[in-house]
Amino acid sequence: MTTSDAPCAVADRLPVRPDLAAVEPYGAPQLDVPVRLNTNETAEPPPPGFLPAVAERIVSLELNRYPDRPHRALREALAARLGLDAEQVWAANGSNEILLQLLQAYGGPERRVAYVRPGYSMYPELCRTALTPAVEVDLDDDFALTADVVTTIAATDPDLVLVPSPNNPVGTPVGRDAVRQLHARTRALVVVDEAYVEFGDADASVLPLLDELTRLVVVRTFSKAFRLAGLRLGYLAAADWVVQDVQKVRLPYHLDAVKQVTGLVALEQEEAFLGHRQRVADERDRVAAALRQLPGVQVWPSAANFLLLRTGVDDLFARLLERGVLVRDFSRRPRLVGCVRVTIGTADENDAFLTALRDVLA
Incomplete structure (x- = not known):
């Protein structure tokens, strides 16, 4: 048997591209919790029509x-x-x-x-x-x-x-x-x-x-x-x-x-779709004002439907999650140590977040 006639070795799998070997698929957690405020979705559904x-x-x-x-x-x-x-x-x-x-x-x-x-x-x-x-x-x-x-x-x-x-x-x-x-x-x-x-x-x-x-x-x-x-x-x-x-x-x-x-x-239907923006802005400003009243909390001004905040709590993401509130954890990212990002949800969702945060800080 010549070299060219020898059977090819059969691999169990083809290795992924080397630069992807250690990569985890991107994406924020999708968890079944009462209050999901981690992916900047809009809380209100599309217009009825x-x-x-x-x-x-x-x-x-x-x-x-x-x-x-x-x-x-x-x-x-x-x-x-x-x-x-x-x-x-x-x-x-x-x-x-x-x-x-x-x-x-x-x-x-x-x-x-x-x-x-x-x-x-x-x-x-x-x-x-x-x-x-x-x-x-x-x-x-x-x-x-x-x-x-x-x-x-x-x-x-x-x-x-x-x-x-x-x-x-x-x-x-x-x-x-x-x-x-x-x-x-x-x-x-x-x-x-x-x-x-x-x-x-x-x-x-x-x-x-x-x-x-x-x-x-x-x-x-x-x-x-x-x-x-x-x-x-x-x-x-x-x-x-x-x-x-x-x-x-x-x-x-x-x-x-x-x-x-x-x-x-x-x-x-653009006018109907975008009619909620002022409600989002009002809630954003209300939540930001409440956060600024809490000791040890830093919150950045925002023109979006979310707020970035920093506290002195090392495991804030996990402790909020224990209370049924899911936010986005940036606490281990460069320049964002100790930070989480919270999406502006409904008034009830925002109140639930503020209650959970006050509980953690207490």
């Missing part, structure tokens, strides 16, 4: 046919909402897929991404998935994107910059002047992740800068203010060449027909 309207549209879909690949109708509706051309808008399965497509199109092993810290926990995960080297740049002591932070980012010479505004998990928005500085002082695609922007002031968005800054990309989602976390629909607004480029990496028919129709109905 939404699902019946979706059902009426779905029955007319030809699901034996592939969906509209460039999802023209949805992009036109989004563009009309934003005051843009449809060629400047692109949608995908949640803002995470939008971010991944941007990294696939403009990243890679020979490129570099810079993102701020603290920042969205998925940024390093997405960079690793897209095989793109990344650099973390610390915000200032108040977790703000200052001119000095911009200088540090520019020194890394990134191809992409990822900036959450409002910041997740802090809740603070990024000013337009800071975004202008990032654009002027780098050659990078400046990606501003506005997942929570609808919870803040009307002028908090950097969307008006699109005409001014050619390499600006604004990313948004239906998961937060639109109350449709279960839909998994996100979109970007940018120059038309960005939309053309991300289509080079999208999967065929990546956005299914049901999702496209559901997004259209949500946009048609």
